[in-house]
Amino acid sequence: MNRAIPPLDLGWLLMESPGGTTHVGALLLFKKPPGRRSLVREVVEAYRAYRPLPPFNYVPELVGAGAPHFREVESWDPHYHVAHLALPAQSSYEDLLRLVADLHEPMLDRHRPMFRCWLIDGVPGGRFAIYTKTHHSIIDGVSGLKKLYEGLSPSGEPSIPAPAFALGQPDPEPEHAPPALRKLTDAVRGALAEVGAINQISRTALRKALSAALGSHLEGSLPFVAGHAPTNAPLVQARGFATMSLPLEEMHTIGRQHGATLNDLAAAIVDHGLHTYLRETGQAYSHEFVAMCPVSLRDDGDSAVGTRVSAIFVRLGAPAAPMSERLRQVVHSVATAKKELGALSTDAAMAYSVALIALAGAGATTHLDRVGHPACNLVISNVPGATETRYLNGAELVGIFPVSALAASIGLNVTLSSYRDHMDFGFVANSAAISDVVALAEHTRRAYADIKADTRRSHAAALTHRSTTG
Structure with missing residues (x-):
């Protein structure tokens, strides 16, 4: 078939x-x-x-x-x-x-x-x-x-x-219309959806192009505006891989105290860890990174074959920002980009993904991405996990770490997934850009320790203030 x-x-x-x-x-x-x-x-x-x-x-x-x-x-x-x-x-x-x-x-x-x-x-x-x-x-x-x-x-x-x-796939829903009529209906529906999607995307792209031409500070989802960071070195076959686990509920608590989601917090500590790693290896990058953050378009129970995903492109924190300020900057950028993506229909969001993949692929194939703007500097993704303990032949699953793709001159992918009471991170790096990805993971862990300490100090100060003014 x-x-x-x-x-x-x-x-x-x-x-x-x-x-x-x-x-x-x-x-x-x-x-x-x-x-x-x-x-x-x-x-x-x-x-x-x-x-x-x-x-x-x-x-x-x-x-x-x-x-x-x-x-x-x-x-x-x-x-x-x-x-x-x-x-x-x-x-x-x-x-x-x-x-x-x-x-x-x-x-x-x-x-x-x-x-x-x-x-x-x-x-x-x-x-x-x-x-x-x-x-x-x-x-x-x-x-x-x-x-x-x-x-x-x-x-x-x-x-x-x-x-x-x-395991295979679930059986598709039964079709009641005759095959010829169903094909015609699907073709008309698909054509109308594509026209609407292109109109939505074109309006957004035009606004950003005009803003960029006028020298405005761009906000929202920002593909192809990133500078050339060390992570955008031409991809070689050699890969580096590292893992890290953090306590899940503690991450939620820290995020809530800063008005941030768990994804905001993860992006901020990866951002801080990457800047620190590059400074220590003599590759300091003096601009904000732009991270691609995939967004699943699957409904609950959707297990269809293939890819159903879009993405937002988020400006991360200032290179020298302390962790608390970096997290605030990331929260603002993510919220603005999410609002923009949320204004698109599902068809437009999928068309947006197809266009981005086509452009990124063309840039990588022709090497135009080496002279123009890359799609982004890194990828940060969160894949939903499981809360219940799982086993295989009586052996307990103790960790599950994503090992993701690198393509289109984007030489760092950090994907995380929750399992039981912890969040498991998988770092995949282009070895030509990041020679010691284990060190990068350790810098990310230290960034988490920094924001954890800042949060405790802020919480203790707030308690002291309330007790002295109560």
């Missing part, structure tokens, strides 16, 4: 290069129960016994007869798609991070189903890991992470549920 490739998903395929890969992944960490030496081997054998279901059995066909489409394939190599590795004795957690970075680097083979996973034994602390990657054209972060959780068990009993690649 063939399936047409939607424009946004086609963009992920067309813009991909060996240095700018467009697959997304995750690192799952599990704690092994005592006395289960064969636990990982059991999972490997069980996974290899399953067969991929749509969209995990799709192969893209971009040239030849007809429009670009996905073709379902029956054949697959279970040993290629489900691999079993083990770290050498005395390995460190950093060795695991380096291995995941190496596995994340190469493009997926487009002549095979576009996913792979590795079960990695021997992780320090009596743990094992699963690293998995899937092409962005068949799944986005929200639906991908949801499937990973669905492939785990809520019980600590030694059971092995079907993995994400074997």
